[in-house]
Amino acid sequence: MKIVILGAGALGAYFGSRWQEAGHEVVNLVRSGRAEQLTENGLTLHSEQGDYTAEDVIIAEDPEEIEDPDLVFLAVKGYHLEGTLHWLKQLVQKGAKVYPVLNGVEHLPILQKELGEEAVIGGLSYIMATLADKGHVVHTSSFHDLVFGPLHPSQQQICEELSLACNQSNLNGRLSPNILEDIWKKYMFITAFSGITTATDLPIGEVRTYPQTFLIARRMLEEMKDLAAAHQVHLTDEHVEKAFKQLQELGHEATSSMHQDRRKGLPLEAEHLHGGALRLGKEHNLHMPYIETIRAMIKPYEAYQH
Numbered sequence: 001m002k003i004v005i006l007g008a009g010a011l012g013a014y015f016g017s018r019w020q021e022a023g024h025e026v027v028n029l030v031r032s033g034r035a036e037q038l039t040e041n042g043l044t045l046h047s048e049q050g051d052y053t054a055e056d057v058i059i060a061e062d063p064e065e066i067e068d069p070d071l072v073f074l075a076v077k078g079y080h081l082e083g084t085l086h087w088l089k090q091l092v093q094k095g096a097k098v099y100p101v102l103n104g105v106e107h108l109p110i111l112q113k114e115l116g117e118e119a120v121i122g123g124l125s126y127i128m129a130t131l132a133d134k135g136h137v138v139h140t141s142s143f144h145d146l147v148f149g150p151l152h153p154s155q156q157q158i159c160e161e162l163s164l165a166c167n168q169s170n171l172n173g174r175l176s177p178n179i180l181e182d183i184w185k186k187y188m189f190i191t192a193f194s195g196i197t198t199a200t201d202l203p204i205g206e207v208r209t210y211p212q213t214f215l216i217a218r219r220m221l222e223e224m225k226d227l228a229a230a231h232q233v234h235l236t237d238e239h240v241e242k243a244f245k246q247l248q249e250l251g252h253e254a255t256s257s258m259h260q261d262r263r264k265g266l267p268l269e270a271e272h273l274h275g276g277a278l279r280l281g282k283e284h285n286l287h288m289p290y291i292e293t294i295r296a297m298i299k300p301y302e303a304y305q306h
């Protein structure tokens with residue numbers, strides 16, 4: 001499979017390297033800063049699942065350089081989505097389907113409107129990864145999961161090809177028969193997890209030592225369940241229970257990528273995640289006081305730079 005990585009940061013570089021390790025053709029479509037970094041330092045994964053250094057990192061700085069792409073793995077932050085649309089359109093015109101793994105859901109209708117419904121498959125990822133100084137990837141969770149599935153009947157074949165590529169690679173890939181439900185489950189979980197850890201500036205284990213504070217995470221899960229229902233996605237009380245149990249069982253120091261970004265003084269994705277939930281709720285006259293409060297608490301750090 002020929003896979004273009006658009007957003008060769010922590011997630012994009014991790015999964016791109018895993019596919020490359022298994023023999024797939026992977027092109028990193030990057031902006032000039034990342035191109036320089038990759039050229040100077042190469043690409044290494046430091047991972048619990050095995051380190052890997054890519055021998056030849058293929059870099060492109062313009063889609064014009066890329067012939068016959070099958071798939072674009074889109075792994076930018078929500079606030080960078082707009083800036084990728086021009087390149088995505090060119091790649092879709094060349095025949096590629098787009099597999100976005102951004103947290104949240106607001107990007108999906110935007111991509112479908114700009115690229116056409118047939119071009120955008122559904123997806124998400126479970127992994128804890130970040131970029132170290134030289135732009136190498138540090139993968140700190142035992143899990144490195146990709147979930148994907150068709151949002152349009154014409155996408156079954158590419159999803160099956162992707163499933164095969166994932167089976168050949170050192171990662172867990174799952175073709176989901178109900179990808180929208182999976183996307184919303186993740187959205188529910190990440191809104192609570194990233195919200196509570198980022199707003200308190202504490203890892204989840206510390207949050208748990210204050211039961212009243214931890215309860216806010218549960219309330220956010222419940223609000224997200226109601227939001228999903230308003231969007232015709234049926235999440236149940238059991239889904240809420242399961243997500244809350246996951247929060248109870250995560251390691252003491254475990255934290256969200258948004259909280260890691262806050263610690264590093266990087267811009268935060270809160271507008272895409274919590275802001276997006278509030279916008280979608282407003283469309284259905286849903287009142288979400290816990291998410292609204294957490295979103296307001298994160299606001300001062302959103303674009304905070306050291």
Ligand SMILES: NC(=O)C1=CN([C@@H]2O[C@H](COP(=O)(O)OP(=O)(O)OC[C@H]3O[C@@H](n4cnc5c(N)ncnc54)[C@H](OP(=O)(O)O)[C@@H]3O)[C@@H](O)[C@H]2O)C=CC1
Nearest residue numbers: 007008009010011031075076080083102103127128129257
């Ligand atoms: N990190 C994690 O553990 C997890 C992250 N996610 C989600 O995955 C998504 C990506 O996160 P993550 O990998 O951490 O983010 P990173 O910030 O590490 O990587 C994003 C990359 O996108 C690149 N980029 C931004 N705009 C463009 C553009 N117009 N053209 C080309 N490249 C561009 C950036 O490059 P540049 O250097 O040019 O700015 C950067 O390398 C987010 O939505 C996040 O919520 C989901 C699960 C876990």
Ligand SMILES: CC(C)(CO)C(=O)C(=O)O
Nearest residue numbers: 125126127128256257258
């Ligand atoms: C919860 C987690 C680590 C799972 O992938 C995640 O998506 C994030 O922190 O952004």
